[in-house]
Amino acid sequence: MCDHHDHDQSRRDLLKLAGALGIVGLAGPALAANDRPIGAMVPGKGWVPAGDATCPGDGTPLQFIPRTPPDPDPLTDELKKYPKCPYCGMDRTEYQHSRHLVQYDDDLVDGLCSIHCLAISLALNMDRGPKAMYAADYGAAAPIKPLVPVDAATYLIGSKIKGTMTAVSKIAFADQTAAQAAKSEQGGDLGGFDAALTQAYLSMAKDTLMIRKNRAEKLRKMMEKKGT
Numbered sequence: 580m581c582d583h584h585d586h587d588q589s590r591r592d593l594l595k596l597a598g599a600l601g602i603v604g605l606a607g608p609a610l611a612a613n614d615r616p617i618g619a620m621v622p623g624k625g626w627v628p629a630g631d632a633t634c635p636g637d638g639t640p641l642q643f644i645p646r647t648p649p650d651p652d653p654l655t656d657e658l659k660k661y662p663k664c665p666y667c668g669m670d671r672t673e674y675q676h677s678r679h680l681v682q683y684d685d686d687l688v689d690g691l692c693s694i695h696c697l698a699i700s701l702a703l704n705m706d707r708g709p710k711a712m713y714a715a716d717y718g719a720a721a722p723i724k725p726l727v728p729v730d731a732a733t734y735l736i737g738s739k740i741k742g743t744m745t746a747v748s749k750i751a752f753a754d755q756t757a758a759q760a761a762k763s764e765q766g767g768d769l770g771g772f773d774a775a776l777t778q779a780y781l782s783m784a785k786d787t788l789m790i791r792k793n794r795a796e797k798l799r800k801m802m803e804k805k806g807t
Contacts, residue, residue: 649686654713654726661690666699667744667790675723677743677750678715683707693743694751695786698779712772717750718757727751733758734775738767745786749775 650660657680658672669692671678679697680690684707689700694714701709713726717735732751735758742748748767752758758769 647688650682650688651686653680653682653688653690653711657690657726658723661688664692664696665689666696667692669744672723674743676715676717678724678726679729680713680726681709682711684710686710693745694749694775694779695742695744695783698776698783701776702780714751714772716753718752718754718761725753727753729772732772734770734772735761735765735767736770736775736778738762738765740765740767744790745779745782746789747778747782747786749778751775 647660653660658675661680662671663669664671664674666689671690671692674692677693678691679694680688681697681700682688683704687707689697689704691697691700697712712729714729714732714734715724716727716732717724717740719725729751732753733755735748735750735752737747738750738761740748740750740761742750750761751772752761755769761767762769
């Protein structure tokens with residue numbers, strides 16, 4: 580049996596602790612003005628108010644919603660099978676130019692919007708070894724950028740090209756010459772996947788603060804529009 584009162588009290592206690600530790604930038608937007616939990620953005624379902632949650636399936640992280648079966652052939656129809664990023668809920672077709680995909684050694688697959696969310700997936704799935712990882716080839720002319728193995732990609736890191744889920748963009752190119760040309764126009768540094776992933780982790784704190792601030796502002800506007 581779920582006790583949502585205890586859950587609410589735990590969140591209040593956590594927020595008080597966060598304030599005492601000086602990290603309210605992360606925790607501040609978690610409750611609405613009347614101190615009620617406001618819910619979460621659930622991939623494939625949209626915004627789910629906390630009051631509508633039921634005990635079955637409650638919990639975090641969001642990669643468990645929805646559950647997907649093992650997939651030995653993840654690249655076939657990958658945007659249809661993995662339309663939303665399981666960690667942020669973003670549309671992977673809209674962000675097809677920055678999307679990533681990881682297939683773990685048990686054939687469970689995460690289709691991500693970005694290397695930012697790939698970094699989250701890898702951190703949460705410590706006991707799964709990545710069988711294969713792919714990134715969109717930003718330099719490809721096709722309307723939907725093809726996926727290429729990350730080990731074969733050259734990343735342009737920290738350029739003026741707008742990043743996805745990050746202030747420090749990390750864009751993959753299958754062709755190193757194309758990556759070099761983009762660097763000449765947009766700035767940044769070239770590196771391999773390991774360098775891009777390292778930067779994703781180094782940027783995680785600031786990026787998380789940025790994302791939470793942006794989503795809190797969107798939620799505020801949405802609630803104002805609804806008159807709540």
